[in-house]
Amino acid sequence: MLNQLLVKPAQRNLNTSRFRLPLATLTTVPESPPPPIDATVAKLVLESDPKTLSQTLSNPTFQWTPLLVDNILKRLWNHGPKALQFFKHLDRHPTYIHSISSFEHAVDIAARLREYNTAWALMGRMRALRLGPTPKTFAILAERYATGGKAHKAVKVFLSMHEHGCHQDLNSFNTILDVLCKTKRVEMANNLFKTLRGRFKCDSVSYNIMANGWCLIKRTPMALQVLKEMVERGVDPTMVTYNTLLKGYFRCGQLNEAWEFFLEMKKRKCEIDVVTYTTMVHGFGVAGEVKRSKRVFDAMVKEGLVPSVATYNALIQVLCKKDSVQNALLVFDEMVGKGCVPNLTTYNVVIRGLCHSGEIERGVEFMKRMEENGCMPSVQTYNVVIRYYCDEGELEKGLELFEKMGNGTCLPNLDTYNILISAMFVRKKSEDLVLAGKLLIEMVGRGFLPRKFTFNRVLNGLVLTGNREFANEILRMQSRSGRVLRHVKL
DNA sequence: TTAGGGTTAG
Numbered sequence: 001m002l003n004q005l006l007v008k009p010a011q012r013n014l015n016t017s018r019f020r021l022p023l024a025t026l027t028t029v030p031e032s033p034p035p036p037i038d039a040t041v042a043k044l045v046l047e048s049d050p051k052t053l054s055q056t057l058s059n060p061t062f063q064w065t066p067l068l069v070d071n072i073l074k075r076l077w078n079h080g081p082k083a084l085q086f087f088k089h090l091d092r093h094p095t096y097i098h099s100i101s102s103f104e105h106a107v108d109i110a111a112r113l114r115e116y117n118t119a120w121a122l123m124g125r126m127r128a129l130r131l132g133p134t135p136k137t138f139a140i141l142a143e144r145y146a147t148g149g150k151a152h153k154a155v156k157v158f159l160s161m162h163e164h165g166c167h168q169d170l171n172s173f174n175t176i177l178d179v180l181c182k183t184k185r186v187e188m189a190n191n192l193f194k195t196l197r198g199r200f201k202c203d204s205v206s207y208n209i210m211a212n213g214w215c216l217i218k219r220t221p222m223a224l225q226v227l228k229e230m231v232e233r234g235v236d237p238t239m240v241t242y243n244t245l246l247k248g249y250f251r252c253g254q255l256n257e258a259w260e261f262f263l264e265m266k267k268r269k270c271e272i273d274v275v276t277y278t279t280m281v282h283g284f285g286v287a288g289e290v291k292r293s294k295r296v297f298d299a300m301v302k303e304g305l306v307p308s309v310a311t312y313n314a315l316i317q318v319l320c321k322k323d324s325v326q327n328a329l330l331v332f333d334e335m336v337g338k339g340c341v342p343n344l345t346t347y348n349v350v351i352r353g354l355c356h357s358g359e360i361e362r363g364v365e366f367m368k369r370m371e372e373n374g375c376m377p378s379v380q381t382y383n384v385v386i387r388y389y390c391d392e393g394e395l396e397k398g399l400e401l402f403e404k405m406g407n408g409t410c411l412p413n414l415d416t417y418n419i420l421i422s423a424m425f426v427r428k429k430s431e432d433l434v435l436a437g438k439l440l441i442e443m444v445g446r447g448f449l450p451r452k453f454t455f456n457r458v459l460n461g462l463v464l465t466g467n468r469e470f471a472n473e474i475l476r477m478q479s480r481s482g483r484v485l486r487h488v489k490l
Numbered sequence: 491t492t493a494g495g496g497t498t499a500g
Binding site: 104135136138139140143170171172173174175177178179203204205206207208209211212238239240241242243244245246247273274275276277278279280281282283308309310311312313314315316317343344345346347348349351352356378380381383384387415 | 491492493494495496497498499
């Protein structure tokens with residue numbers, strides 16, 4: 001098993017005679033069910049040589065459409081460099097022209113890799129083709145700057161929109177406020193809000209975004225202040241405003257205040273909605289008040305409101321965490337019985353619950369079940385199961401799932417690599433450390449930056465297990481990547 | 491991709 005993994009990605013899956021066949025032939029291979037075309041092409045891109053990729057993609061067998069290209073980019077999401085390679089090669093195609101949404105995916109991917117120059121170049125190309133950039137393109141770039149720790153750049157992006165041929169309006173202003181708030185730069189958002197709220201004629205959405213921002217950083221009094229201000233300025237609070245504040249109280253562990261606020265909402269004849277109830281079910285439950293959580297759920301049904309998938313998910317998670325998986329599964333069956341279709345989150349919550357109570361195999365069964373029900377396991381699903389396998393010392397089973405991800409349609413992400421690399425230190429075996437090194441190299445190649453801690457840990461591990469040569473190889477890779485993370489002397 | 495409720499460890 002380990003040996004298989006040690007093979008470089010390019011050499012993996014060499015049963016690729018299928019690969020060279022035109023796609024028309026591929027569909028006749030008696031394999032059931034045939035993978036969707038975007039999965040096939042994504043795999044082809046992953047395993048092909050960058051030098052010949054253009055030629056491969058020029059094959060007239062491929063019927064490129066914006067939808068197909070978008071789906072391929074989504075599949076390659078967790079292999080940014082390959083995704084961009086694919087996009088750029090196709091950009092040189094003699095007849096096909098990328099759509100706005102494909103460009104926006106590419107901008108997103110480039111900015112996530114912190115290749116901001118590439119992102120700007122793509123936007124320049126959009127403009128040259130008269131496809132944009134659109135307000136959404138700027139929103140994407142701003143969000144990537146903000147999540148990459150460059151909030152000031154995000155604001156600059158917004159302020160410079162008009163210079164790139166894109167008009168600033170209230171929507172784009174609200175978007176930048178939201179981006180800053182969601183990345184916890186609430187003070188910065190507040191400054192921008194105070195400075196420009198007159199110019200953009202802020203509406204309830206703007207105030208709701210700010211209130212939510214303060215709640216996210218647990219400063220509920222400031223959120224109340226926003227509520228007060230909006231009323232003073234003649235902007236009516238909405239259900240979103242109230243639900244935001246309610247959630248804020250729960251986030252701070254202020255259960256009594258949350259309850260009082262809920263009663264106040266009722267007293268003022270607010271049309272308490274399903275979001276209000278979901279917030280309550282979740283809030284009381286995760287605080288350990290399972291009975292109260294269930295009571296709220298029952299009260300909601302009694303009042304004639306229909307629980308949504310999110311409401312069921314909240315209750316199921318609460319039962320998994322604070323009660324028993326058995327009871328959570330009863331609720332799962334109940335929701336299905338009532339015709340409420342479980343979604344990805346439902347399955348992920350149940351699978352985590354099962355794994356946490358030591359029933360990993362049942363969790364894996366649920367993975368099969370979700371697939372049968374047309375809900376494909378996500379990278380989070382895999383990560384949960386892999387993590388619990390590793391915690392239980394079943395590294396091989398975790399690696400088996402990891403292999404399945406690589407072969408199939410759900411590429412591993414940063415978390416997956418971190419989980420597996422950490423697991424490689426448990427047995428203190430030389431071969432495990434070598435595998436950790438291979439994983440480290442692979443993740444860097446896919447555009448994920450390991451933390452310094454991870455780098456040093458792997459290097460130290462390799463040196464201590466006598467793999468000095470390999471440790472040096474990793475160091476060379478590290479210096480090639482232009483980042484000096486080394487704190488270890490070999 | 492203009493706002494609020496479900497997945498992220500005890």
